[in-house]
Amino acid sequence: MSHHTLQKLIVRMLFDEELTASVYAEPETTLAGFDLTDTERAQLLRVDRRAWRYDALRQRRMLRTLAEEFKISTTIILAETRSMASLEAYFSSRFFHAAIQDRGSLARGFAEFLLDGCQRGAWTSPQIADVVRLESVMVGCRRSLAREGNDESAELPTTINPRARVKLAAGHDVASFQANVIGTIQHVEKYLFELSLMPAMALCDDAPKLSGLPPVDLQRKVYFLFHPSATGISMTTLDKAAYLVLYDTKRPIEINTLLARHPAKAKTTPAETIVLEWLEDGALRLSD
Numbered sequence: 001m002s003h004h005t006l007q008k009l010i011v012r013m014l015f016d017e018e019l020t021a022s023v024y025a026e027p028e029t030t031l032a033g034f035d036l037t038d039t040e041r042a043q044l045l046r047v048d049r050r051a052w053r054y055d056a057l058r059q060r061r062m063l064r065t066l067a068e069e070f071k072i073s074t075t076i077i078l079a080e081t082r083s084m085a086s087l088e089a090y091f092s093s094r095f096f097h098a099a100i101q102d103r104g105s106l107a108r109g110f111a112e113f114l115l116d117g118c119q120r121g122a123w124t125s126p127q128i129a130d131v132v133r134l135e136s137v138m139v140g141c142r143r144s145l146a147r148e149g150n151d152e153s154a155e156l157p158t159t160i161n162p163r164a165r166v167k168l169a170a171g172h173d174v175a176s177f178q179a180n181v182i183g184t185i186q187h188v189e190k191y192l193f194e195l196s197l198m199p200a201m202a203l204c205d206d207a208p209k210l211s212g213l214p215p216v217d218l219q220r221k222v223y224f225l226f227h228p229s230a231t232g233i234s235m236t237t238l239d240k241a242a243y244l245v246l247y248d249t250k251r252p253i254e255i256n257t258l259l260a261r262h263p264a265k266a267k268t269t270p271a272e273t274i275v276l277e278w279l280e281d282g283a284l285r286l287s288d
Contacts (some may be wrong), residue, residue: 005035006044011222015054015059015091020052059088066090066110069139072188073114073131079124079210086122089113105143110117111136127184128217130177131209134185134224137175141226141233145171162256165287166275171228174238174246179217187213227283244273252287 013020023028027045036044067074068088077086090096090113099109114132117123148170168174191210203205223243224235238246245262255275263273277285 002133016091039220070135074127075188080123107139127213130181137173138233141171165252165254166251166284167287169285176221176223179220179222180214183214218288242274245271
């Protein structure tokens with residue numbers, strides 16, 4: 001319906017100065033792709049253009065919220081670019097507009113924007129891509145936990161029906177990264193903690209600088225299970241065998257199919273043992 005289109009367009013214009021300027025400079029061309037009535041177009045254009053920028057800090061407040069979830073990657077990007085505009089460009093990007101138009105996740109759109117910046121060469125620090133992916137996984141875990149809840153009261157099966165289906169529980173995920181990603185995170189967190197002791201010291205010539213990030217190790221990978229904890233979402237290191245089993249449970253899968261994909265091998269934990277352990281620990285749950 002056109003009034004929903006108008007609502008989304010208004011939100012986009014509140015954050016995107018380029019879109020607002022285009023609407024007023026070339027309304028026929030800019031609004032041609034929007035399903036608006038003549039009355040709605042007239043109402044939109046009657047708004048004093050200055051009103052869209054009445055809240056000068058609107059973008060910054062949204063960026064603060066997003067940066068809290070992508071703390072490490074945004075810090076590396078700002079240290080490299082020395083420009084807030086590098087992140088504020090999100091609000092003029094196709095990722096932001098798609099998130100508003102499709103009622104999607106602004107955080108997911110922000111992650112896609114950051115990864116796109118890596119591909120375009122907008123920022124070149126080799127550590128950024130993996131850190132963005134890691135922080136994106138944590139965002140997804142928090143969202144799924146808030147949406148589905150953590151059913152700790154679920155009764156554990158005494159035996160496993162091989163035809164039953166299992167999947168990762170809410171707030172859980174698995175992912176692999178290049179080695180040294182945790183070293184990078186710890187390095188940036190140390191810098192942020194030092195700066196937090198007296199934020200105004202960032203103005204000083206001898207202020208702490210973010211430098212000496214651990215190099216990306218392209219020869220080794222690390223595997224993590226993300227799971228809820230008392231402090232939020234935590235990570236536990238996995239061996240590759242456990243990771244591969246749990247990766248297949250991102251979507252519901254029959255246990256017999258899962259075991260067939262991961263037969264027991266010498267020097268590795270049998271897949272059936274892994275399934276039983278993670279059902280008991282709550283990382284996996286039986287799926288309907």
